[in-house]
Amino acid sequence: MTFKKYKKLWLNLITGMLIITLVGTGVLSSMAAVTIVRSDEKKEAAVNYLVENVDYLRKSRVERMADILSTMGSKETIEDYYTLAATQIASEDYRAAAESISKCLQLHGKQNDELYLDLVMKQGCIFVMLADYNKALEYLDMALSVNPNYSDAHLIKAQIYSEKGDLNLLAKSLERYLDINPGDTEIRGLLAQTRFLQADYKEATTEYARILQNKNDPQILYLNGLTEIQLGEFVNAEKQLTQAINQDDSFEGIYYYRGVCRMSGEDYVGAISDFTASIDKNSMVQASYYTRGVCSLMTQNFNYDSVLSDLKTAEAGPEADVAKQAKELLQKLKDATDAAAAAQEAQKQIERGNEGTGEDIY
Secondary structure (H helix, E strand, O other), rough: OOHHHHHHHHHHHHHHHHHHHHHHHHOOOOOOOOOOOOOOOOEEEEHHHHHOOOOOOOOOOHHHHHHHHHOOOOOHHHHHHHHHHHHHHOOOHHHHHHHHHHHHHHOOOOOOOOOHHHHEEEEEEHHHHHOHHHHHHHHHHHHHHHOOOHHHHHHHHHHHHHOOOHHHHHHHHHHHEEEOOOOOOHHHHHHHHHHHHHHOOOHHHHHHHHHHHHHOOOOHHHHHHHHHHHOOOOHHHHHHHHHHHHHHHOOOOOOHHHHHHHOOOOOOHHHHHHHHHHHHHHOOOOHHHHHHHHHHHOOOOOOOOHHHHHHHHOOOOOOHHHHHHHHHHHHHHHHHHHHHHHHHHHHHHHHHHHHHOOOOOO
16 A cells, blocks of 8 residues: 555545534634624613703703702602603712602602603613612512503613523513514514524524515625534535625625535545635634645545645644644644655565565555
């Protein structure tokens, strides 16, 4: 057996195992992050509610001055404290605003009307701003006891659960909000990301598919592609990522992840092209060098020096897991080279011995 054939057979075995490991558990990472925000103003849900429901914040400078003057002196009515709370919210004095809203509630009594709903919603939002989430939830639940379909209350509760890191209650709040507002694709995207973080990838793809039925969004295609990878659906994932790339290829790691999909389908040339593109875009560079090296080993007539260069670059990178895999593969390649060289030398010695005896080699 020649050196080249010996080495190629051995490399096919080890790289096949590496591909299974890499695709299944290796360098894939979640790009999902859940934040309850509105894309138009990039403010948290509680702030949005206060901005949209405190008239004082939309008044002119002259009107604001008049309101401030009206709050001076004795305060006796709900209107007095309500106006005072508005000025305090505008100046971000949330502790004082909570006291003013509390006074409004005392004067109003629990009448379960629109004003009561408005007051408990504002109080809930104020306590979110104070990071007193238990108090905030108490007031938001008071609002929902009056109107269970008050979607803003569900959205603000979702913000709280996001801050607390409670994915189960976050998902429930987002689902309840979407029951009321099924067409809100932004929030549905957040629910999909929440399902992803819960490792419920099937439900995540279901939510992404609902968005894509009405909106061909490259970011959703990209996120859905990452989710399909987690499900091991590499053909579907490649289709999603390719559609995203055709519209916008700026998402972190998008070429790398499509390269992984192509590698899983044994399209090593296509995968190498994607890993090279990822390196050129300075995206997931270390992982791309490593996987490009692995794929190159699986091609016909690969350049051994180029493979070593890729793996050594990956070994020197900052990501410990990738560096470790690269180091291990480099050692396996060295072992294979040494074993092949030893086998070749042994074969030569046999041939020389046979030449001395005049025997044919069969």
